[in-house]
Amino acid sequence: MFSSATSRRVPTMISAVTSWGQMPWREYYDYGAPTASAFAGANYVRFDPIFVPAPATIRRAWWANGPTTTGGASVSVALYASTSDGVPGVKIVECAATTQGTASQVQFVDIADTWIGPGSYWIALAVSSVTNTTFLRTGSSSAAIDAVASQMQQTGITVGALPSPATPDIAGGHVNYFCGFATTASP
Amino acid sequence: MSYTAGARAPAMPIISTVDTKHAVFTTAQTIASGTYPTAFLALYVPVLIESRCIVRKLGIANGATASGNLDLGLYSVDGVRLTSAGSTAQAGTSAEQWLDVADVTIQPGCYYLAVAFDGTTGTVQRASLSSAPAVAAMGVLTQDLGASVVLPATATFARTHSLTFYPTLMAATATNW
Numbered sequence: 001m002f003s004s005a006t007s008r009r010v011p012t013m014i015s016a017v018t019s020w021g022q023m024p025w026r027e028y029y030d031y032g033a034p035t036a037s038a039f040a041g042a043n044y045v046r047f048d049p050i051f052v053p054a055p056a057t058i059r060r061a062w063w064a065n066g067p068t069t070t071g072g073a074s075v076s077v078a079l080y081a082s083t084s085d086g087v088p089g090v091k092i093v094e095c096a097a098t099t100q101g102t103a104s105q106v107q108f109v110d111i112a113d114t115w116i117g118p119g120s121y122w123i124a125l126a127v128s129s130v131t132n133t134t135f136l137r138t139g140s141s142s143a144a145i146d147a148v149a150s151q152m153q154q155t156g157i158t159v160g161a162l163p164s165p166a167t168p169d170i171a172g173g174h175v176n177y178f179c180g181f182a183t184t185a186s187p
Numbered sequence: 188m189s190y191t192a193g194a195r196a197p198a199m200p201i202i203s204t205v206d207t208k209h210a211v212f213t214t215a216q217t218i219a220s221g222t223y224p225t226a227f228l229a230l231y232v233p234v235l236i237e238s239r240c241i242v243r244k245l246g247i248a249n250g251a252t253a254s255g256n257l258d259l260g261l262y263s264v265d266g267v268r269l270t271s272a273g274s275t276a277q278a279g280t281s282a283e284q285w286l287d288v289a290d291v292t293i294q295p296g297c298y299y300l301a302v303a304f305d306g307t308t309g310t311v312q313r314a315s316l317s318s319a320p321a322v323a324a325m326g327v328l329t330q331d332l333g334a335s336v337v338l339p340a341t342a343t344f345a346r347t348h349s350l351t352f353y354p355t356l357m358a359a360t361a362t363n364w
Contacts, residue, residue, distance in 0.1 A: 009295045011211045012233055012264065013326035019211045019235055033216060034321040064324045104319045105348040136318060178324045184264075187328065187346045 010056040015180025016048035016123055017138065036066025036104075036134040039073070040175065043159070045126035047080065047088045047152040047168055048176060057115050059185050060108045061095035063125060064178035066134025069100045073133040074159045075126065077109070077179050080166055082120035088152060088166040092116070094124075097160025100133055108182065122152070124166075125179040126159045139175035151175075200361035202234055202242070204300055204354065205314075209234040212325050212353060216314040220250030220281070223304040223311060224352040229330040229338055231262060231299035232356055240360045241292050245272055246285040247302060248355035250310025253277040257309065258338045259286055260301040261293075261358060266342035269293065271301070274336050277309045285359065299328070300356040305336040312355040320348040327353065 011018050040046055061077035078094035095109040127133065152168035202209045205218060211233045245259040260271030272286035302311075316322050328344040 009235065009237070009297065011235060011297055011326060013211070013324060015324070018325060034316055034318045036318060062324070064320050066318075102348075106320045106323050106346065136321060136324065178321065187344050 009054040010183050012184050013062070013180060013182055014050065014056065014058065015178065016050060016176050017178055018180070020050045020052060021048070034136055034138045034178065036136050038130045039127040039133060039135055040153070041155060042127070042129050043155065043157055045124050045154050045157045045162055046171060046177065047122040047124050047166070049082070049150050050121050050123055052116055052118055052121060055115065055117050056183055057113055058093070058181035058183060059111065059113050060182040061111050062106050062108045062180060062182055064106050064136035065100060065103055066136055067103050068132050068134040069103045071100070071129055071132030073100045074098065074128040075100050076159045076162065077181070078124040078126070078162050079116070079181065080122040080124055082122060086120065088122040088124065088168050091162055091164035091166070094160065094162050123180050124162060125177050126157055126162055128159045136178040137175050139173070200359060200364055202236065202358040202360070204232045204234060204356045209236065211235065212314070216316060218312050218314055218355060220310045221313045221315055221352065222307050223309055224307070224350065226304060226306050227332040227334060227336060229301055229303040229332050229342070230354060231301045231328040231330070231342060231344065232354065233297055233299055233326045235297055236293055236295050239292065239294050241290050242270060242288070242358045242360060243290050243362060244285045244359040244364055245288050245300070246283050246357035246359060248312035249277060249279050249282055249284050250312055251280055252308060252310045253280050254308035255304060255306035256336050257302060257304045258336050259356065260338040261291065262299040262301055262342055264297045264299070266344055268338060268340050268342070271338050283357070285364065300358060301338050302354055302356055303332055303336050303338055314353040316351050316353060319351060322350045322353050323348045325353070
C-alpha cells in the first residue's frame with residue numbers, strides 16, 4: 001500500500017512546546033512538569049520563538065487554560081515575523097480578543113487561514129489581567145536555560161490589537177506557556 | 188576528497204511517540220507503567236516523519252501487567268487508517284510487543300500512531316501529565332469506540348481535554364525488527 005495524498009509535514013499543534021519550538025526542552029531535564037499559574041503580567045505579551053521547517057497553513061489560535069478562569073481575562077494569540085536581528089517584528093496574524101473560557105481546557109479561536117513559509121517566527125500570548133486567571137505552562141529555574149531561552153516581552157499592550165511592529169524587551173524567567181496555532185479546523 | 192551521500196532512508200528503524208526525531212511531545216517527563224485510561228477509547232498520537240519509509244510493524248511498550256486485547260494502527264493526519272493490526276491479546280510485561288501489519292509506504296508528513304484497549308487492567312509505559320490539558324495541547328486526539336477495540340477505517344477525531352495519559356507507541360521500518 002502506498003499513501004501520499006493527504007500528508008503534510010507539519011504538526012497539528014504548532015507551539016513553543018511542540019516539535020517546532022525553539023526552547024531547549026530536550027537538552028535539559030530540570031524542566032518542571034506542566035503546571036498552571038497566573039500569567040506574567042496584565043496588558044502584557046510574551047513572545048516565544050519557533051522555527052517552521054515546512055510550509056503550513058494555520059487556521060486557529062489556541063491556548064491552554066489552567067483551573068482558574070473566573071477572572072474573565074481577555075486573551076489573544078498572535079504570530080510575528082522575525083526581523084533580521086532575530087526578534088519579533090511585523091505581526092502576521094492575531095486572533096480576536098477573547099474572554100478566557102472553560103477551565104483546564106484548550107481554548108481555540110478561529111483566525112483567517114494564513115499560509116506561512118519556512119523560517120523563524122514568534123508566537124505571542126497576550127493577556128489583559130492576572131486576577132483569577134491561570135494558564136498551563138512549564139519552565140525552569142535554571143539560569144543556564146534562562147540564558148538561552150530567547151524569550152521576549154512587551155508591556156502596556158492592548159489585547160486583540162497587539163502592536164506591529166513589536167518593540168520587545170528581553171524577558172526574564174524562563175516560562176513557556178502552552179499556546180500557538182492549529183493547522184486543522186477541528187477538533 | 189570523497190563524498191558519501193547519506194542513505195535516503197529513515198535515520199532510525201523505529202518511529203515512536205517518545206523519540207526526539209519523531210515525537211511532537213517535547214516535555215522531558217518520566218515514562219513508567221500505567222493502566223490504560225479508558226476501555227474502548229482510541230488514542231491518536233501525532234508523529235512527524237521526515238523521510239519516505241515503509242512501515243512493517245507496529246509496537247507498544249507494555250507495562251508491568253498485560254491484560255485483555257488491544258489494537259494498534261497508523262493513520263493519516265486526515266484520519267484515514269493506513270494499516271493496523273486488529274484485535275490482539277496484550278502479551279509480555281515490561282517489554283515491547285510488536286505486531287505484524289500490512290506494509291505501508293508513507294511520505295514525509297504528520298501521522299498518528301493509534302492504540303485502543305478493551306479494558307483498563309492492561310498497562311502501558313506512558314508519561315503521565317497530571318496537569319490537564321497538557322496532553323490535548325500536544326495534539327493527542329481520541330475517539331470513543333463504543334464496545335469495540337478495533338480501530339476504525341476512518342477516525343472521528345475528538346479532543347479529550349482531561350487526558351493525562353501519553354503512551355509509548357512505535358512503528359518499525361526494518362524487515363527484521
